[in-house]
Amino acid sequence: MNGVSGQAQAELEREHYALERSRIDASTRVPVLVFFGFAVFWLLTGTLFALLASIKMHMPGFLADHAWLTFGRVRPAHLNTVAYGWVVDSAFGVMIWLMARLSWAELRYPSLLVAAACIWNTGVLIGTVAILAGQGTSVEWLEFPIYVPPILVVGYALIAVWTFVIFRDRREKHVYVSQWYIIGAMFWLPWLYVTANLLIFWFPVKGVLQASVLWWFGHNTIGLFFSPIALAAVYYLIPKVIGRPVHSYYLSLIGFWSFALFYNWAGTHHLIGGPLPAWLITVGIVGSMMMFIPVGTTALNHHMTMVGHFNQLRYSPTLRFVVFGAIAYTGSSMQGSLEALRDVNRITHFTHYTIGHAHFGLYAFFTMVMFGSMYYIVPRLTGWEWYSANLIRAHFWCTALGIILYVFAMCWGGWFQGVQLAHTQPEGPFAFTMRGVLRGDGSPVPFLEIVRQSKFYLHLRSVAGGIITVGHLAFATLFVLNLMRYGQPRSGPTLLAKQKEVVAV
Amino acid sequence: MTVGYLLLLGSVTIFGGAAVLAFWWAIRSGQMDNFDRNSRTIFAPDEPIGEATDMILAPKKMKAEVLDEFEQDWE
Numbered sequence: 001m002n003g004v005s006g007q008a009q010a011e012l013e014r015e016h017y018a019l020e021r022s023r024i025d026a027s028t029r030v031p032v033l034v035f036f037g038f039a040v041f042w043l044l045t046g047t048l049f050a051l052l053a054s055i056k057m058h059m060p061g062f063l064a065d066h067a068w069l070t071f072g073r074v075r076p077a078h079l080n081t082v083a084y085g086w087v088v089d090s091a092f093g094v095m096i097w098l099m100a101r102l103s104w105a106e107l108r109y110p111s112l113l114v115a116a117a118c119i120w121n122t123g124v125l126i127g128t129v130a131i132l133a134g135q136g137t138s139v140e141w142l143e144f145p146i147y148v149p150p151i152l153v154v155g156y157a158l159i160a161v162w163t164f165v166i167f168r169d170r171r172e173k174h175v176y177v178s179q180w181y182i183i184g185a186m187f188w189l190p191w192l193y194v195t196a197n198l199l200i201f202w203f204p205v206k207g208v209l210q211a212s213v214l215w216w217f218g219h220n221t222i223g224l225f226f227s228p229i230a231l232a233a234v235y236y237l238i239p240k241v242i243g244r245p246v247h248s249y250y251l252s253l254i255g256f257w258s259f260a261l262f263y264n265w266a267g268t269h270h271l272i273g274g275p276l277p278a279w280l281i282t283v284g285i286v287g288s289m290m291m292f293i294p295v296g297t298t299a300l301n302h303h304m305t306m307v308g309h310f311n312q313l314r315y316s317p318t319l320r321f322v323v324f325g326a327i328a329y330t331g332s333s334m335q336g337s338l339e340a341l342r343d344v345n346r347i348t349h350f351t352h353y354t355i356g357h358a359h360f361g362l363y364a365f366f367t368m369v370m371f372g373s374m375y376y377i378v379p380r381l382t383g384w385e386w387y388s389a390n391l392i393r394a395h396f397w398c399t400a401l402g403i404i405l406y407v408f409a410m411c412w413g414g415w416f417q418g419v420q421l422a423h424t425q426p427e428g429p430f431a432f433t434m435r436g437v438l439r440g441d442g443s444p445v446p447f448l449e450i451v452r453q454s455k456f457y458l459h460l461r462s463v464a465g466g467i468i469t470v471g472h473l474a475f476a477t478l479f480v481l482n483l484m485r486y487g488q489p490r491s492g493p494t495l496l497a498k499q500k501e502v503v504a505v
Numbered sequence: 506m507t508v509g510y511l512l513l514l515g516s517v518t519i520f521g522g523a524a525v526l527a528f529w530w531a532i533r534s535g536q537m538d539n540f541d542r543n544s545r546t547i548f549a550p551d552e553p554i555g556e557a558t559d560m561i562l563a564p565k566k567m568k569a570e571v572l573d574e575f576e577q578d579w580e
Contacts, residue, residue, distance in 0.1 A: 014550045014551045015551070016550075017549045017551035017552075102547065175536055176546055188520075191520070239544075240558055241559045243553070243554055243555050244554060245547075245554060246544050249541070249544035250540045253540075315557075315559075315561070315563035316559040317559070317561065
């Protein structure tokens with residue numbers, strides 16, 4: 001074959017693959033955009049509740065005259081709209097798109113998934129209204145009243161089955177590491193959610209056993225559903241955006257299987273100091289420590305993949321968000337493992353530190369990765385580029401700086417709060433090391449004084465929340481404008497043209 | 506309580522059993538055979554290795570330059 005026809009053939013082959021890829025993307029268009037639309041709606045709703053709850057922490061009288069807006073309702077409303085609305089909806093969208101792409105298979109009957117999305121989100125809406133109306137169960141992470149979970153389970157079952165159907169249709173025979181994570185997540189979540197609901201509400205087990213079931217569920221929902229989906233996106237998007245295979249595929253599989261092996265054990269570290277058998281808690285601590293293996297391998301792998309390509313962080317919004325998220329994954333996981341140690345936990349438990357950690361994981365890691373994924377996915381589905389590069393920059397810097405300030409304020413303030421609370425005797429264990437935090441003569445700080453001091457950090461949190469809100473508004477604007485086809489049509493929607501012709505925004 | 510024990514027991518067998526089965530299947534079906542090739546399955550002729558796929562924050566001119574540079578690095 002001579003050079004010219006060889007080149008022509010390469011072009012043809014390229015076009016063939018690009019067409020195929022755009023067909024696969026297109027088959028997921030409607031359900032994925034529906035999931036993302038719901039996700040953005042819940043993101044804004046959840047942010048509003050978050051701001052309200054945050055302000056109430058330092059201004060207890062703020063909007064407290066109306067029962068629906070009291071802290072005890074707004075705070076669980078924040079947790080549940082964010083967790084089951086924003087987080088899960090965005091995860092479903094990313095998961096479906098990734099599964100279709102990685103399986104190299106088109107999604108069949110997308111309307112089924114649209115129906116599933118409506119069922120799921122109806123459940124979340126009913127649950128949220130019920131919480132605001134005072135019907136919350138007051139069981140953390142499961143505040144939706146008892147009639148909501150069955151709705152969610154039906155919606156979820158449809159989504160899970162349909163993801164497996166895409167997987168079964170796969171034409172790419174190799175199961176990429178992202179697919180392992182997705183399949184794991186699809187399998188783990190229903191078992192966790194149904195078991196927890198059955199054992200806590202339908203056939204309640206006795207006493208502290210409920211607490212251990214709850215935290216087995218609560219911790220694993222984060223670890224065995226949210227984290228794997230975000231890691232699946234990271235393992236796909238970093239190599240894909242920079243155009244370089246993952247540094248060590250072997251390490252990525254070690255990461256997955258050790259993750260699958262250890263995470264499930266870690267939940268009981270939420271109950272350190274509680275009236276549970278010590279061995280049960282120790283198991284949780286050991287599980288948390290073992291998490292250094294998957295976290296370390298994953299961090300190393302992503303870093304080594306990125307080495308030499310960090311300059312691309314300037315040009316790709318996807319990469320910015322995803323790399324930020326990947327770094328936060330390492331940070332928050334290691335922080336979490338250390339928090340599980342009894343000596344550390346003794347200080348941090350029941351303080352603002354825990355809230356800082358929770359947002360480090362669920363926001364700085366998960367949410368940032370989802371933003372990055374959506375920046376990559378949405379233009380490939382709508383065929384329109386993002387309207388404004390400046391809005392993207394505003395979104396990134398507001399959310400990134402906002403969450404850094406948030407985590408810093410909560411962890412810093414929480415740690416001091418914890419030290420002061422733990423120091424109950426004049427010569428307590430921390431009198432020497434924490435002299436600056438305690439009173440000059442080493443005597444315990446009165447409780448009200450501790451509360452007063454923590455107000456500074458609570459104010460900081462509200463400021464951070466405000467900055468993050470600005471970022472969310474920028475993102476929601478971009479998302480809506482994209483759906484309404486403002487801006488430039490994508491020259492390579494799903495990449496029919498060469499990359500060099502990508503239109504500047 | 507019986508339900509509790511059944512669920513816990515089921516949890517252990519289904520969680521653990523599924524993981525063992527999945528791992529066994531992965532080895533049997535050759536998923537672990539060629540790591541180098543497997544890591545490349547996300548690339549195809551339309552989006553080959555060495556080509557960035559998301560550059561929308563770069564000014565137009567720079568985009569071409571960066572990509573050229575990038576491609577040279579790979580050659």
